[in-house]
Amino acid sequence: MTTADTPLTVQTIGSIDDISKQDWDRFVGASRTMPSISKIESNAEYNPFISHNFLSALERSGSVSRETGWMPQHLVLSGPKGEILGALPAYIKSHSQGEYVFDHAFADAWERSGGQYYPKFQCSVPFTPVTGPRLLLASDVEHKSGQLALASALCQINDKYGFSSAHITFMPEDHARNLANVGFLLRTDQQFHFINDNYANYDAFLETLTSRKRKNLKKERRSALDNDISIEWLTGDQLTEDIWDIFFQFYMDTSSRKWGRPYLTREFFSLITKTMPEDILLIMAKRDGRYIAGAINFIGSDCLYGRHWGCVEDHPFLHFEVCYHQAIDYAIKHGLSRVEAGAQGQHKLARGYLPVTTYSSIYIPHEGFRNAVADYLDHERQEVGEIGEILKTRGPFKAKNEAN
Template identity: 55%
Template sequence: MPDGSDAALARTIGSIKEIDPAQWNRLANPDPSRYNPFVSHEFLSALEQSKSVAPETGWAPLHLIVEEAGAVTGAAPLYVKGHSQGEYVFDHHWADALERAGGRYYPKLLSAAPFTPVPGPRLLAPNDNAKQTLAVALRQVTEQLGASSAHVNFITEDDKAALVKAGFMARMGEQYHWFNRGYETFDDFLAALASRKRKAVKKERREAGDGLVIRRLVGADITERYWDAFWLFYQDTGARKWGYPYLTRTFFRIIAETMADSLLLIVAERDGEPIAGALNFIGGDALYGRYWGCLEDVPFLHFELCYHQAVEFAIERGLSRVEAGAQGQHKIARGYEPVATWSAHWISNESFREAIARYLEAEREQTGMEIEALKDVTPFRKT
């Protein structure tokens, strides 16, 4: 599919295995200091190999690549979606509105890291012109397939600029991230909190750890015993939150082999038996909290494993921030701060697109005001 120039050609591929891992990773993570594991060939390949993403699950891979003179100069992870599950940018009410009006919302196209509400690059290209080529090609693919829409979730500012220029509509969301302001120890971080909040965090940590052994395991230290335990934790959380776990056991086996050095499992044990765990991915400058579960309800243990231990690890590693997943205003009291996240959307139907544009304009204003208001209630000492 030509993009309007003689030099560049955009086409789709049905599996990530059709592109050389080194080629993909050079585009996805050209700067190791900013490595984002969720756009790596290893992560996306593990999803496909494990059948966590597949046509049968409503996630049919259709990755977009741009080639010039036989070389891949741009790529975007892309899926044909038969539903809106596992995305964390909620458009179910858009689907309902279009279908009530006699239209068809599914299938749609989605460029994202599946099941992963982590901001990062989606238009994997070395410069703005190449990103623009990908953005335009994504619209063209949408039209050629007759899909209702194309969505690009949790994007960078550079990606947003290219997509908006190509006619996509920007949508603002919010998350809560912890930022390392040069802390050398967890106590340094606590010292930045207001006295009442500092005491509350200390109390949480004491009570959560009472009678438990908490371990932080990286890479090969996460033995099969711990993976088996974590799978039970993940299944329990998945069944309660989504109705079924999105990821298969095979997915975790594969990433344990191909991404070991990027994995941190924080586990709590009672009498030598794991009872809860939180799996994190280690990026170039950030720690990403992803999956949590437990077999025993212990007060404050979720906060300890998912937030406090993550912060302590980030400080020890000199990482700039912790991103602990979607939603959750309760994170603010633990030192996480509200930040804006962005997605971009193209709607094929013109009248429906205009209605969505009006909705997004109002939503951006409301979300922006909420983020500003929440910044006033962070637990840090006022200066």
């Protein structure tokens, strides 16, 4: 086992493909179909977004590059014999798009005072607001020393380049709190997740809701499928290029209206289908023999991750059916413990998704700027906590002693 006294070194690489898939995936955990060599000590679950396949597809497709404002600069941790012991997915960012932890106010304040906020260091999975390991370590590495080595190297490289800040977003809570002890600022936010309480089926889940909420959801699901709309689940070898052409049309339409510029290229979807098709679930809506809407999900070892939605026809409640209700159906049927349906969205609460706190860390070398941001984050964390407690009381579930 590598201990705290073992000399560790960190280097940067300009592409995820500069490290072999075998070496990188030592840190990813065991997938449902491809058991890994080892597992991350603090997170045994397979998280598809930190896999070599996913990150490589982002780079190879041109979705992530210097030109798109996401220049790869990953950190790799090595032992005394050059053995790879850990890594940190990282990017030099020239903007704050596609991160889902908003720091535009920080950028405006710093630049109004004469500073240059961009470029900055961003340690995350691009375009993916999903909590997962960022400080990736082999299972035989001493936990705290490995994390400290990666975090310290990140700060040193940030200072060497003269960047305003380094951000590690959507981290496990214990990782974020550990970094708060070595100079990083702690930031929190809210998401909504469905927790599968070993339900036998969707009706069993409905029975845990208040009568009014249960009736509303039944009516909503019936209304969503009016006009002879049917739903299909597609995965594995069902994900043909023709299917992706159709889904990409949905994605482009919705992304263009929502963000102005879609993040992912068409090639990205082809690449992930070649390398990780069993980790993908497309939920597609069909009417009159043609697909009219769909959502892409990724499948972890114990979680369904909802990501992008799009449509070419508007139908009441169809978005809720495809993105939220069908995801619950799938998770229950396949024994997954939860559904993470993306960032924000209090409308998810009425559909059985409960508030969950997310955690991020920020390193700011400038003392004055750091103090101002720290004060803001103190108030923000308090507000996030208070809102979360209020939302928990407004969920759709019956009290434990409440009858139907």
